[in-house]
Amino acid sequence: MAAAVKVDRLEKTLGPNKVLRGISLEAHAGEIFGLLGPNGAGKTTTLRIICTLLAPDAGSVDVLGFDTRTAPQEVRRRVGVVTAEIGVYPRLSARENIAYFAELSGLIRVQPGRADEMDGDLDRKVDAVLERLDMGSFANQRAESLSSGQRQKVAIARAIVHDPPVLMFDEPTSNLDVLASREIREFMVESKGRGKCVIFSTHVMHDAERLCDRVTIIHHGRVVADGATADVRRGYQDLEDSFLALVESAK
Amino acid sequence: MRDVLIVFRKELREILRDRRTLTAIGLAVVATPTILFVISQVSVRSATQTYKVGYSGQIPAGLDVLFTATGLRLERVDDPAAAAKEQVDIGLAFSASGVDEYYDPTRQSAQITDIRVQTILGRYDAAKIAATLQEKGLDPSILDPLPLRSHPLSSPTQAASNAFLSFFLPYILITMSLTGGLSAALDSSAGERERKTLESLLLTPAPRGQLLIGKILAVSTISLLAAVASIASMLIALSQISFGSGSGQDQHVALSPLAAGVMLWLAVLLAASFSSLTIALGTLARNFRQGQAYATPLYFITIFPASIVLFIPDFNPGLAYYLIPILNAVLVLRDAIVHNSVAWTSLAVTSLSLILTGALCFYAALRLFTREALLVRS
Numbered sequence: 001m002a003a004a005v006k007v008d009r010l011e012k013t014l015g016p017n018k019v020l021r022g023i024s025l026e027a028h029a030g031e032i033f034g035l036l037g038p039n040g041a042g043k044t045t046t047l048r049i050i051c052t053l054l055a056p057d058a059g060s061v062d063v064l065g066f067d068t069r070t071a072p073q074e075v076r077r078r079v080g081v082v083t084a085e086i087g088v089y090p091r092l093s094a095r096e097n098i099a100y101f102a103e104l105s106g107l108i109r110v111q112p113g114r115a116d117e118m119d120g121d122l123d124r125k126v127d128a129v130l131e132r133l134d135m136g137s138f139a140n141q142r143a144e145s146l147s148s149g150q151r152q153k154v155a156i157a158r159a160i161v162h163d164p165p166v167l168m169f170d171e172p173t174s175n176l177d178v179l180a181s182r183e184i185r186e187f188m189v190e191s192k193g194r195g196k197c198v199i200f201s202t203h204v205m206h207d208a209e210r211l212c213d214r215v216t217i218i219h220h221g222r223v224v225a226d227g228a229t230a231d232v233r234r235g236y237q238d239l240e241d242s243f244l245a246l247v248e249s250a251k
Numbered sequence: 252m253r254d255v256l257i258v259f260r261k262e263l264r265e266i267l268r269d270r271r272t273l274t275a276i277g278l279a280v281v282a283t284p285t286i287l288f289v290i291s292q293v294s295v296r297s298a299t300q301t302y303k304v305g306y307s308g309q310i311p312a313g314l315d316v317l318f319t320a321t322g323l324r325l326e327r328v329d330d331p332a333a334a335a336k337e338q339v340d341i342g343l344a345f346s347a348s349g350v351d352e353y354y355d356p357t358r359q360s361a362q363i364t365d366i367r368v369q370t371i372l373g374r375y376d377a378a379k380i381a382a383t384l385q386e387k388g389l390d391p392s393i394l395d396p397l398p399l400r401s402h403p404l405s406s407p408t409q410a411a412s413n414a415f416l417s418f419f420l421p422y423i424l425i426t427m428s429l430t431g432g433l434s435a436a437l438d439s440s441a442g443e444r445e446r447k448t449l450e451s452l453l454l455t456p457a458p459r460g461q462l463l464i465g466k467i468l469a470v471s472t473i474s475l476l477a478a479v480a481s482i483a484s485m486l487i488a489l490s491q492i493s494f495g496s497g498s499g500q501d502q503h504v505a506l507s508p509l510a511a512g513v514m515l516w517l518a519v520l521l522a523a524s525f526s527s528l529t530i531a532l533g534t535l536a537r538n539f540r541q542g543q544a545y546a547t548p549l550y551f552i553t554i555f556p557a558s559i560v561l562f563i564p565d566f567n568p569g570l571a572y573y574l575i576p577i578l579n580a581v582l583v584l585r586d587a588i589v590h591n592s593v594a595w596t597s598l599a600v601t602s603l604s605l606i607l608t609g610a611l612c613f614y615a616a617l618r619l620f621t622r623e624a625l626l627v628r629s
Contacts, residue, residue: 074456076456077456079454087448092265100261104258155451159451
């Protein structure tokens with residue numbers, strides 16, 4: 001099966017720090033791919049390069065056949081990113097927040113009777129995502145009055161409203177309570193079931209072990225292990241033990 | 252272009268829901284007429300108020316009548332010099348050799364009284380000399396061999412109101428073009444980083460240049476509205492308020508259509524330039540507060556150019572001066588108000604200068620908005 005996301009020998013220096021030193025990985029459609037590593041390992045930088053926010057110094061990234069350097073806009077159309085930062089526009093309602101990103105992602109409001117364009121109908125897609133994330137009760141409330149969990153839902157909704165085939169989650173549960181975190185995990189599993197390529201960056205090994213089909217562990221900008229989750233933890237009690245041993249041996 | 256409109260609509264919607272921006276604009280619209288009303292009251296009061304003149308010695312016959320008719324109340328005092336410090340507005344000591352005048356120039360009332368006294372004594376002297384000459388059979392006009400006949404080409408009242416407008420209008424135009432949209436500019440740049448929405452915005456397929464243009468257009472619109480609303484409220488107030496000298500003359504202030512047109516054109520250029528500049532500064536900042544600190548020095552450029560017109564009213568520089576942004580807007584507007592005419596070369600140079608300034612600010616904002624450090628630093 002062709003990789004949805006293919007990262008090849010990625011290198012990146014930020015200021016005085018060489019953050020990535022030849023990272024390579026592949027993530028496929030219909031799987032949850034775990035990008036694991038301690039803080040400062042280079043996970044967020046890797047994700048930012050994949051979604052074209054940063055340009056690599058060396059190496060390449062291919063997303064569904066589009067190179068991030070030569071076709072960044074095509075890549076962004078196909079990627080949705082959810083981070084731990086759940087910033088929303090406070091003076092817009094939840095629905096307006098989502099609709100804004102939907103419009104910028106290329107969705108349009110169709111005129112009544114133009115059934116041929118229904119697939120791109122902005123309002124219909126916004127309604128669908130509100131329903132999918134159970135946001136109906138606060139959809140028209142201003143974002144400044146929403147709880148953290150509700151804001152996180154807005155953040156997820158705006159990332160998926162254009163129905164991207166690749167979803168990236170960068171430490172999505174780090175600022176959330178238990179209930180909201182569980183909803184995020186369930187959402188990732190559901191997205192996998194819909195055939196999406198889900199990339200999950202985390203340092204919570206327990207979450208990774210439960211959710212990920214395959215993982216890549218990076219440390220100091222280098223890959224120290226990759227493969228099926230079961231293979232990476234083989235010989236250890238759990239993925240956390242395996243992770244600690246790999247990181248320790250890489251020092 | 253579609254993305255520009257999407258961002259423009261959203262930014263405008265947010266701005267119109269932002270109490271900070273609306274309050275600032277509302278206050279400016281209300282404050283200007285209020286200040287003008289107070290100024291007019293003070294002006295009328297100063298013109299019609301009776302001032303106290305403390306005197307010693309013998310007042311020449313008839314002079315007391317002139318004092319009273321000119322709004323000066325005479326009070327006999329023992330020491331005019333001492334009385335002039337607090338008790339009265341001016342002290343006069345009459346003697347056989349003349350009049351000694353004592354007054355404190357730091358007191359405005361003393362200055363006004365001094366002018367009135369000088370005028371009265373001048374007229375009195377002239378009348379006495381004329382009477383003496385007539386007694387001796389001589390024509391008093393020999394003292395004025397070259398009489399001046401003054402023919403003002405415009406109403407002195409209009410000239411005074413133009414001088415007033417030529418300072419206030421550029422000042423309000425520049426101030427409101429900057430401050431009217433400042434909060435919105437910082438909110439859409441520094442605020443975007445502070446509330447962590449920037450990364451999500453840059454993740455959309457919309458080109459960053461279009462995102463930026465949408466933001467600048469929205470901020471420019473608000474700046475322009477703020478400037479026009481403030482000036483409109485000022486002009487409406489001026490049309491209702493009388494700046495009198497007490498003579499009963501109609502002293503309402505009005506703006507000519509030419510000056511209004513020039514003002515609108517300059518407001519558009521200034522709003523666009525300031526919006527790009529403040530968004531560029533906001534993009535440099537990590538949060539709203541830091542953005543405000545970066546923008547503070549801009550306040551000085553709103554007052555200095557207008558002050559030149561206030562302190563050097565006849566400043567008539569060469570064409571090269573019209574290349575200096577902001578100052579050129581003040582000068583063109585001053586010419587349009589005071590002379591009701593525009594030197595088209597000056598206006599063209601001014602427009603070119605402001606358009607180039609706006610383009611430069613936009614380029615700076617774009618460079619800042621597209622650099623990687625924007626995300627890495629946040």
